[in-house]
Amino acid sequence: MPMELFDIVFYIFALITLxxxxxxxxxRNIIYSAFGLLFTFFGVAGLYVLLQADFLAVTQxxxxxxxxxxxxxxxxxxxxxxxxxxxxxxxxxxxPARFLVAILxxxxxxxxxxxxxxxxxxxxxxxxxxxxxxxxLMTTYVLPFEIASVILLVALIGAAxxxxxxxxx
Amino acid sequence: MESAIQNISEFVAWLPxxxxxxxxxxxxxxxxxxxxxxxxxxxAILVLMGVELxxxxxxxxxxxxxxYGGLNLxxxxxxxxxxxxxxxxxxxxxxxxxxxxxxxxxxxxxxxxNLKE
Numbered sequence: 425m426p427m428e429l430f431d432i433v434f435y436i437f438a439l440i441t442l443x444x445x446x447x448x449x450x451x452r453n454i455i456y457s458a459f460g461l462l463f464t465f466f467g468v469a470g471l472y473v474l475l476q477a478d479f480l481a482v483t484q485x486x487x488x489x490x491x492x493x494x495x496x497x498x499x500x501x502x503x504x505x506x507x508x509x510x511x512x513x514x515x516x517x518x519x520p521a522r523f524l525v526a527i528l529x530x531x532x533x534x535x536x537x538x539x540x541x542x543x544x545x546x547x548x549x550x551x552x553x554x555x556x557x558x559x560x561l562m563t564t565y566v567l568p569f570e571i572a573s574v575i576l577l578v579a580l581i582g583a584a585x586x587x588x589x590x591x592x593x
Numbered sequence: 594m595e596s597a598i599q600n601i602s603e604f605v606a607w608l609p610x611x612x613x614x615x616x617x618x619x620x621x622x623x624x625x626x627x628x629x630x631x632x633x634x635x636x637a638i639l640v641l642m643g644v645e646l647x648x649x650x651x652x653x654x655x656x657x658x659x660x661y662g663g664l665n666l667x668x669x670x671x672x673x674x675x676x677x678x679x680x681x682x683x684x685x686x687x688x689x690x691x692x693x694x695x696x697x698x699x700x701x702x703x704x705x706x707n708l709k710e
Contacts, residue, residue: 434611438619445623448642449630461642464623468649471616475660477669480652480676487676492645492683499638499687503694514635516703521632529625536617537604543613547663556666557673565670572677579681587688589695 434474441467454500458493465489479554613661616653624650635701637690641683648679 440463447460465488472481550556561569608615623646630643652672659668694700 431609431611434615438615441619442622442626445626445646448639448646449626449633454636454639457639457642461645464646464649468623468653471619471653472656475616475656477656477659477672480656480669480672483673483676484652487680488645488649491680495683495687496638496642499641499690502691503638503700514701515633516635518633521629525625525629525632528628529622532621532624533618536621537614540614540617541607541612543661544610546660548660548665550660550666550669553666553669557669560666560670561673564667568674572674575681576677579684583684583688586685587691 430474434471437467437470437474439467440464441471454504458497458500461496462489462493465493476550477553479557613657616657616661620650620653620657623647623653635703637693637700637702638687640702641686641690644686645679645683648675651675 444460444463444467448457448464451457451460465484469481469484472478472484627643627646627650630646631640632643634640634643652675655664655668655672655675658664659666659672662668690700693705697705699705
């Protein structure tokens, strides 16, 4: 069966995602984990592009790579004694976890494959997603949108309050 | 045994042509890796990284169904909300982790167990 460009690109991005995700999970060095997370986010953004979610792919890179990952790196740097270049981390109960996670992955993959292997063709071609998303956020999803803005405000104030060191006031 | 071999060969023949289930398989593996990270890591920040992997796996599912399952743009809106929640969760959780570090001089989740006593 000939492979088209779409399939090849899918396999490249899937490989990037899964390989770097396993670096995140299995590496002993925290910095390697953080950079593995970077490539995982890029791979997932590529999968979004293949699924015609262009706005979400850009959002993924902006928010995850530009925001969350930088936050994580700050956390790593602020909570490890950088003078000793170790930055190593321990693991707990690896073998039971491996066993259970293998069962989890197998059953999830089996359920997904057996349930959805019949769906071959895309149900919808999504062109202008940005316009559609903006309209939906302002009409159908206006209440969740407002609640999300309140949640962001609460998270902002809460994080600033929790992370402040001296609390004399 | 026969049927198992037949199933596996069917699966291998099915693999090259990318469809919905391929994306779902990637997301299932990503989810499992994230769960493994959450369960086994001692460092709280690496636990958070595992949570991010799990959220990304959920997002891949949502967007795959928005394209293949007839969910259309609703799936993408749900994915946007997941990203928003992930961002706020990361900010608050890292603030808590920094506080824990100032108090206990460690971020290993197995050593911070004062509530147990």
